[in-house]
Amino acid sequence: MSASGQMQGAKDPLRLVLVGLQGVGKSAAGNTILGGREEFESDVSSTCLTLRSEVRKARVCGRQVTVVDTPGLFSRSLLDAEVKLELEKALMLCAPGPHVFLLVVQLGRFTQEERSVVEKLKKMLGSNVESYLMVLFTYGDRLKSKTIQQFIEEDKNLQTLIQKCGGQYHVFNNTDEENEVQVRELLEKVDNRLKTRINQPYFVVKVRNTWAKIFYFALPVLTALAFAAVLRYIKRGVPAEPAEHLKKFLKQE
Ligand SMILES: Nc1nc2c(ncn2[C@@H]2O[C@H](COP(=O)(O)OP(=O)(O)OP(=O)(O)O)[C@@H](O)[C@H]2O)c(=O)[nH]1
Ligand SMILES: [Mg+2]
Structure with a gap:
């Protein structure tokens, strides 16, 4: 079965928002989900490449998938207030709200900033955002002979992060954008997450002010x-x- 083909059962539209630190591969992951097309600008950069939230839609695994790419948290190019505005814009771009926020984490890079990324998101979007997070590792090509489970077992902080995100994670190798299996598996994991959330399938912003x-x-x-x-x-x-x-x-x- 191809990622662009039919997937049994789950045909409902999906709305995904990519969040994470600067330069971890958010845009590249978005392109992988969208079938390897260069939809979002993705490149090696010492500054923040994605400065505005952007939306793209495509038919993936027989269903309509909306992907929203956002600027990096703890950005060196944007103020926190600007990033917050862009995250709020991201929610509007996939109205009525995302089914899942994919928290993109680069394999092999787990700094203090990564550890506080969930708290940062909660500050910007409200504490209920936590129940909509799923970790998406990039740089799966770095694993070589190791499995992702072995990699996680070695790092207590990584385990804590995954626990905060409902225990859900997936790994992408974005250099292998045409590998449709990794996309199909991600969508299956998202579907499993949705089954546990029948009452509130997607994230809605609480009125906080x-x-x-x-x-x-x-x-x-x-x-x-x-x-x-x-x-x-x-x-x-x-x-x-x-x-x-x-x-x-x-x-x-
Ligand atoms: N080897 C490898 N490189 C990757 C992978 N994912 C992303 N990259 C590279 O990482 C660099 C940054 O990727 P981007 O997609 O631009 O990262 P980003 O998080 O969108 O960056 P900003 O928009 O600046 O925050 C690019 O050179 C990508 O090719 C991966 O899975 N494996
Ligand atoms: Mg980007």
């Missing part, structure tokens, strides 16, 4: 009150039937 919360929750109440006041005003304008005692009084006159 206090003023936004007040506006969000108070607006329907205020609208209802205003509507009731207008109705009362209109009713008052219509002359009411004179009360019984008033009728009697008028007759006596």
